[in-house]
Every structure is written in C-alpha cells, then in structure tokens.
Amino acid sequence: KQEVTQIPAALSVPEGENLVLNCSFTDSAIYNLQWFRQDPGKGLTSLLLIQSSQREQTSGRLNASLDKSSGRSTLYIAASQPGDSATYLCAVFYAGKSTFGDGTTLTVKP
C-alpha cells in the first residue's frame, strides 16, 4: 500500500528565506505527483504537478523536483513571503488512486 510522508510537519521561517519542503513515497509506481496549498478551513489549490517522466517543474517562486526511483520530491520556495503561510500537501496518483501526505504547515514571519 502506498504511503506518503512529509517532513517537517511544521516550519517557521522569517520573511525572505528560501525553504525546502520534503515529500517521500514508498511505491515508485506513480503517474504523477502533485503539490497543493491549503489555507485554514479552505479547499486545496493546485501548485505544481510533476509527471513521473519529469524531473522538475517550476511556477514563479516555486520549484518542485521528483526522483521517482528514490521515492522523493521536494518543493522549493524562494524568497518566502507572509502570504505563503499555509499547509502544503503532496499527493501521488496512480490508476485512479490518490494518496496524500499529512502536510507541512508553513509560517512565514514578517
């Protein structure tokens, strides 16, 4: 059974810092990995999707990498801002099934 782990569970950084969030999964048979952002009590917003054949994807200050063979993905956030404060979730997808990590709660202090 696929398991997804996110480390750290919580992270607090000063504004402007670059940071890395980690996601690991146990079964490398995936179609893709997707990173989401969730604000308290709100829905999930898709940030980046990396197909299993890709190594990385970039969107603005966000860069996500994927190493399928080792079961790891990282989300790099450059020049963090207070508005980046949220919970970040990763999910792997295969043949209709999605498995989510528990998330990393990020706080960016002004």
Next chain:
Amino acid sequence: EAQVTQNPRYLITVTGKKLTVTCSQNMNHEYMSWYRQDPGLGLRQIYYSMNVEVTDKGDVPEGYKVSRKEKRNFPLILESPSPNQTSLYFCASSLFGGGASSSYNEQFFGPGTRLTVL
C-alpha cells in the same frame, strides 16, 4: 469560470438520516473523486470514478455510496450517517484518471463540505 462545486457547504444532521452531498464540474472532466479530511488522519480517498458509470473504491469506502450517471456530476451518498463520518469532504476532478503519466491527471478540488453528524 472553470470550477468544481459542492453543495451543501455546511451540514449538521443526525445519526441515521440519509443525506447526499452533490459535486459538479463544468470542465468536461472524465475523472472525479471524493475525499475526506480529518485531523491527524489527513486526506483519504473514499471513491473515485474514471468515467460515467465507472466507479471504484478508495481507501475508506465503508458507509458511503456514489453514482456517476452523467459526466459532470458525482454525488456522495450517506445512507445512514454516523458520528464517525463527521468530517470535511472534498470532491475533485481531472481531465483523465487513467493511462500513463500525463498533465491531464492534474486534480482540481471543490471548496469542501463540512459535515457534522450528531
């Protein structure tokens, strides 16, 4: 506007009273899925549908039913709700759910339905 909508957004009900949470998408997506989110347990998949009339169980299907009679709608049915089904429910859709790695598997989520069963 391309979106996934859920209704109701908030619902308080009592044990055993049948309820339906609706989910609709206007993006002509083939794949739809239901999730529940609970503190300490994260997001877990309940059911998914690859296309019309094709549904399958996720990780936590017990106590739930679904149907997919038309492409845009994927209702979640709780025939006899119990307090352990109190949760935040999300519906999601993507263009496709099968096949090989593809950007068409990107999932888009609805705003959520907060359900309380007393």
